[in-house]
Amino acid sequence: MTKILTAGDHFVLNSLLQEALVRHAPTAVEVSELTLPWPVEPFHPVGEVDEASGTEDELIEALQGVQVCLTQMAPLTERVLHECPDLRLFAITRGGPVNANIPAATQHGVAVTSAPGRNATATAEHTVALLLAAVRQVPQRNSELLAGEWRSDYYRYQDVGPEIRGATVGLVGYGAIGSRVAGILNGFGARILVFDPFLQPGALPESAHQAGSLEELLAAADIVTLHARLTAATTGLIGARELAAMRPGSILINAARGALVDYDALCDALEAGHLFAAGLDVYPAEPLPAASRLRTIRSVVMTPHLAGASKPTAHKAADIGASEVGRFLRGEALQHCSNPRRLPPGCPSPPPARHALDPNR
Incomplete structure (x- = not known):
């Protein structure tokens, strides 16, 4: 037995x-x-x-x-x-x-x-939750109300963000998670723009559009959300140069992997007012260090790596x-075997390597 x-x-x-x-x-x-x-x-x-x-x-x-x-x-x-x-x-x-x-x-x-x-569905839903919370700064306003503050002055034009309807949301990666995020945001009336160099022809629905490069997506998007797998090629995918290429007042969401983003450069962009907000669930070091600059920036919405929960x-x-x-x-072939070429009995030949932007992790 x-x-x-x-x-x-x-x-x-x-x-x-x-x-x-x-x-x-x-x-x-x-x-x-x-x-x-x-x-x-x-x-x-x-x-x-x-x-x-x-x-x-x-x-x-x-x-x-x-x-x-x-x-x-x-x-x-x-x-x-x-x-x-x-x-x-x-x-x-x-x-x-x-x-x-x-x-x-x-x-x-x-x-x-x-x-x-x-966890594709849970992570997609959490990504959208971070996006909405960052756009409307919900956690910050909640904390102020609990502390006895009533800040109606946030109605000032320079302090308000975009609406999802009519906004261009750029998805970096269109795998199991990114495609679900696109489906949810399509219901909000967002314009969906996708950068994924390994996207198969015809994979996008008519409601989404494909960007020819990451730079094109960053320049066009009001909100950028990351759905990339962490590899040597994608480490530091969003750095100071990429953040500077994003539209003034735009928003970055990352519920994929912390090392995709240069967080010091992100803090610089937020402190300078170039970005309106960020929503984050992942970090280069976890738990988030007590001295992290992210803790000092009020326009950041953060959760402790809970997207798949x-x-x-x-x-x-x-x-x-x-x-x-x-x-x-x-004695059947395994569907998700991770072993390389030398395989034990019962394990099939390894699948083709997943591309750099595949969010399954």
């Missing part, structure tokens, strides 16, 4: 993982569980992997004699792989396998899968991960 460890946490619960396994596992399995402390305790590097929860020691103990691990945050390190020789599948229920050492897993014959798109995201994550376990147990 195949032994499976569900290493859930306080978001993707063990109960959700095990319910999903009941739906997808084709045969009887023996299931044990380990509860990791995320997000009550922030994720952190473990061994050589990033954004993990728990310790190598507790995972090694829980994986003895186990062939399959279904988890969101457990650390798959070289040490874990060395100490757990029975492991054959490590199914990660997040958008990308950042908490797994893929080369080491491949060397040890362990397939690693992920769950791309699990929804109950449906947790359910989708468990379901996608458990479906991969089911495929593995049936």
Whole structure:
């Protein structure tokens, strides 16, 4: 009988993982569980992997004699792989396998899968929430009212922002998240402009238009929202030059990855009044440092990397991960296998590399 460890946490619960396994596992399995402390305790590097929860020691103990691990945050390190020789599948229920050492897993014959798109709807909705909050400065006005202030002077022309209807919203990236944001904003009556150099012909609806370059999009957009995957090519995608190319009084939204933006340059642009506002959910260093300049700028709306936080995201994550376990147990090709060329049995040839602006992560 195949032994499976569900290493859930306080978001993707063990109960959700095990319910999903009941739906997808084709045969009887023996299931044990380990509860990791995320997000009550922030994720952190473990061994050589990033954004993990728990310790190598507790995972090694829980994986003895186990062939399959279904988890969101457990650390798959070289040490874990060395100490757990029975492991054959490590199914990660997040958008990308950042908490797994893929080369080491491949060397040890362990397939690693992920769950791309699990939080696409939640992140798209949160992006629009940040956009609306930044345009109307809702958190700032709420804080002032709670403090006893009534600031009707914000009706001054220079202090008000645009409306969404009729505004040009520039989407940098048009994958699972960007396309959903476009659909929502189309309902507001926004003009949608997209920059994505890997966009397939005919992929855009008639309500959206394609920009020929990032510079073209930045110059035309009243609001710019980022939906790019973080790679070497996209790190620092929006720097001082790009911010200067944006329209005076425009707004930047980033719920993708913090390192896409030069935040010092963004602070400069906001303090100088070149940009009207920004809405941010991600940062180069997380948690946001106490001394960050962003904390001092009143036109910034911020949330602590919560864009994907929804109950449906947790359910989708468990379901996608458990479906991969089911495929593995049936000997079928895995849909979201992350291993490169040297693959263990049951893992298909790797898919084509996702392009730099794919937001699935």
